[in-house]
Amino acid sequence: MELLIAAVFIIGYAAIAFEHTIQINKAASALLTGVLCWTIYILAAHDAEEVTHQLVEHLGDISGILFFLLGAMTIVELVDMHDGFEVITKRIKTTDKRKLLWIIGGLTFFFSAILDNLTTSIVMVSLLRKLIKSTKGRLLYAGIVVIAANAGGAWSPIGDVTTTMLWIQNKITTVNIIEMLFLPSLVCMVVPLIFLSFKLRGTFSRPDEEVASNLEPTTSFERNMVFGTGVGALIFVPIFKTVTHLPPFMGMLFGLGILWVVTEILHKKKNDEERTSYSVIHALKKVDIPSVLFFLGILVAISALQSTGELAKLALMLDNSIGDMNTIVISIGLLSAIVDNVPLVAAAIGMYDYPTDHVFWEFLAYCAGTGGSALIIGSAAGVAVMGMEKIDFMWYLKKITVFALIGYFAGAAVYIMMEQFFYQH
Numbered sequence: 001m002e003l004l005i006a007a008v009f010i011i012g013y014a015a016i017a018f019e020h021t022i023q024i025n026k027a028a029s030a031l032l033t034g035v036l037c038w039t040i041y042i043l044a045a046h047d048a049e050e051v052t053h054q055l056v057e058h059l060g061d062i063s064g065i066l067f068f069l070l071g072a073m074t075i076v077e078l079v080d081m082h083d084g085f086e087v088i089t090k091r092i093k094t095t096d097k098r099k100l101l102w103i104i105g106g107l108t109f110f111f112s113a114i115l116d117n118l119t120t121s122i123v124m125v126s127l128l129r130k131l132i133k134s135t136k137g138r139l140l141y142a143g144i145v146v147i148a149a150n151a152g153g154a155w156s157p158i159g160d161v162t163t164t165m166l167w168i169q170n171k172i173t174t175v176n177i178i179e180m181l182f183l184p185s186l187v188c189m190v191v192p193l194i195f196l197s198f199k200l201r202g203t204f205s206r207p208d209e210e211v212a213s214n215l216e217p218t219t220s221f222e223r224n225m226v227f228g229t230g231v232g233a234l235i236f237v238p239i240f241k242t243v244t245h246l247p248p249f250m251g252m253l254f255g256l257g258i259l260w261v262v263t264e265i266l267h268k269k270k271n272d273e274e275r276t277s278y279s280v281i282h283a284l285k286k287v288d289i290p291s292v293l294f295f296l297g298i299l300v301a302i303s304a305l306q307s308t309g310e311l312a313k314l315a316l317m318l319d320n321s322i323g324d325m326n327t328i329v330i331s332i333g334l335l336s337a338i339v340d341n342v343p344l345v346a347a348a349i350g351m352y353d354y355p356t357d358h359v360f361w362e363f364l365a366y367c368a369g370t371g372g373s374a375l376i377i378g379s380a381a382g383v384a385v386m387g388m389e390k391i392d393f394m395w396y397l398k399k400i401t402v403f404a405l406i407g408y409f410a411g412a413a414v415y416i417m418m419e420q421f422f423y424q425h
Contacts, residue, residue, distance in 0.1 A: 001044035002308055008036045009301055013338075016298075016377065017393040026393075027290040030297025037304035051307070058303035061342075064249045065299065066292055069384065071252035072119045073292075075230050075259055076126050077283035082218045082263075084227030089130045097200040100131065104141050105148045105193050109186070112152030112381075113159045115234050116248075117369075121149045121381035123234070125388045133205040135389070140200075142389045143400035144193065147373045147407060149381040151189040154369030155181035158238035161380065162336075162345040162368040169349055171361040180362045180418065188370050188411030192403035218278070222266055229262050256280070291387025298377065302339055306346075311339060315347040329363045330412055333371025337378030341368040359419050366415055373404040 012033025016026045042051040079085060094100055104124065112120040124145045125138075132138045153159030157167040157174050166172045218226075233255025240251030260280045267275045276282055305311050314335070322328050332344050345368050354360045372379030376386045376396035385391060 001040060002310055004044075005037050005040050005304060005308060006310065008033060008040065009305060012036075012301060017397075020392050020394070025290065027294040027297065030294045030301065032297070034297040034300030034304070037301050041304055041308060054307045055303070058300070058307070062296065062299045062303065064247045065380070066296060068249040068252050069118065069122075069292060069295060069380075070287065071249065071256045072122050072234065073287045073384075074280060074283050075233055075252075075256055076122050077286050078259060078263060078280060079227055079230040080126050080130075081278055081283060081286075082223050082226040084223050084230060085127055085130050086223060087227050088127060092131060095203040095206065097202055097204055098197050100204065101141065101144060101193060101196060101200060104128070105144050105189055108145050108148035109152035109189050112149045113156035114238075116158060116238070117149040117153035117160050117379065117381040118384055119234050119237070120152065121145050121384045122388065124149070125385055129207070131204075131206060133207045137204055138389060139391060139395070140196070140399065142385050142391060143396060143403075144196065146376065146379065146382045146385050146400070147192055147404050148189045150370050150373045150379050151185045151407070151411070153381075154188075154366050155185040158241070160365075160369040162341050163365045165342065165345055165349070166361055166365050170356055171349065171354075171358075172365060173357055176357045177362060177365060181366050181415070183418065184366055184411040184415040185370065186411075187414045188366075188407040190407075191410040192407040195403055195406065225266065226259070226263065229259050233259055288387050291384065294387060295380075295383055298383065305339065311344060312347045312351075315344065315351060319351065325360055326363065326412075326416060329360065329367045330371075330409075332364065333367025333408065333412075334374065336368050336371045337374035341372055341379070344368065363412075363415055363419070366411065367408075370408050370411060374401055374408065376400075 012029055015022060015024060015029035015033075019026045019029070038051075038055060042048055045051045092100070092103060094103070104127075107127075108120055108124050111123065115123070125142060128138050128141050128145070132141065150160070154163060155178055157163055157172070157177060163172070163177065167174070167177070233252075236255055237248050237251035240246070240254060241248050244250070263278060263280065267278050270278075302311075315332070318328050318331050322331065332348065333341075336344055345364065348364060352360060372382060376382045376391055376393055382396075386393075386396075
């Protein structure tokens with residue numbers, strides 16, 4: 001059974017990777033892979049009720065991620081519809097490709113630590129669309145968004161799901177993780193930017209001015225109000241989670257509800273056409289649902305590997321065959337580019353009993369957070385960007401993976417040197 005599930009997962013993964021070659025949408029491949037993995041599992045199991053119970057348990061976590069994604073995408077679409085991003089784009093005057101590379105990298109890195117890597121990647125891709133006219137020209141920057149979002153998320157307790165998991169489980173503390181991982185994470189982002197700076201030449205074209213429509217343009221007050229409320233709603237998510245201990249998607253849905261009310265009040269005196277065009281209903285129609293379904297399929301498939309114990313076996317195999325702690329953690333980080341980093345980190349939490357703020361947990365937070373950048377579907381940020389910009393798996397592998405890996409290993413080397421300097425064990 002385990003071999004058959006693994007085979008289905010590998011075939012499904014290959015179908016996603018070669019989406020453009022086989023001409024089948026990656027969302028369809030992901031959904032089929034997820035459902036087939038669980039079908040094989042339940043047909044081979046002695047207790048069908050137990051398997052169903054496991055699936056329902058996983059769906060709780062998966063639906064939380066999907067609702068979070070849906071809420072974030074809708075908030076970003078609403079801000080975009082009201083031209084709210086002009087607040088930022090008007091301040092970015094440059095048309096120099098290299099300068100923009102560093103601006104986008106820096107903004108993404110720090111936004112990711114405050115918001116989280118998934119939300120930040122959605123916001124930054126929306127910003128890129130306002131800055132760069134050519135879809136093809138945006139792709140390299142979108143790849144940098146993935147690397148910078150994951151690097152920025154690793155050094156903050158609220159920046160990445162795995163770092164948050166370790167924080168909630170009392171494996172790391174806030175001040176210590178920031179002190180120990182800020183520099184390695186920064187190196188993880190800066191090194192790829194340095195290499196890419198040598199590749200980029202010349203300038204880019206900004207998008208043409210919007211063609212006038214029948215709709216009245218939003219006023220300065222409306223733009224600032226929606227932008228402020230939208231960004232405030234995103235920043236509020238980690239605060240809401242810390243205060244209430246409810247899952248992050250609840251904070252995201254709360255923020256969406258607030259923004260919904262604000263936009264309804266802002267446009268209540270307008271005619272039906274204008275009110276509808278600036279509404280949440282219209283924003284929801286623009287949200288990329290195939291990307292959400294792709295996410296669902298991938299997470300359902302990985303949850304099957306987790307439930308059959310394959311990921312725990314993988315972690316145990318690494319422990320037995322490698323032995324060296326740093327090599328194990330680096331390997332977990334690289335594996336998280338293929339399978340989700342959340343179950344891998346969960347398996348590590350269950351296997352190891354190191355004290356709070358031990359170097360193992362710190363290094364795991366870095367590697368699990370940044371290793372996923374090696375592949376476009378290796379992280380939540382990558383999947384979101386892939387869906388929004390229609391990035392091909394193989395394109396990312398050829399153009400971005402090598403830079404992501406150079407950054408990953410450079411940051412890891414910096415952490416190991418810091419650990420040798422700060423610790424005596």
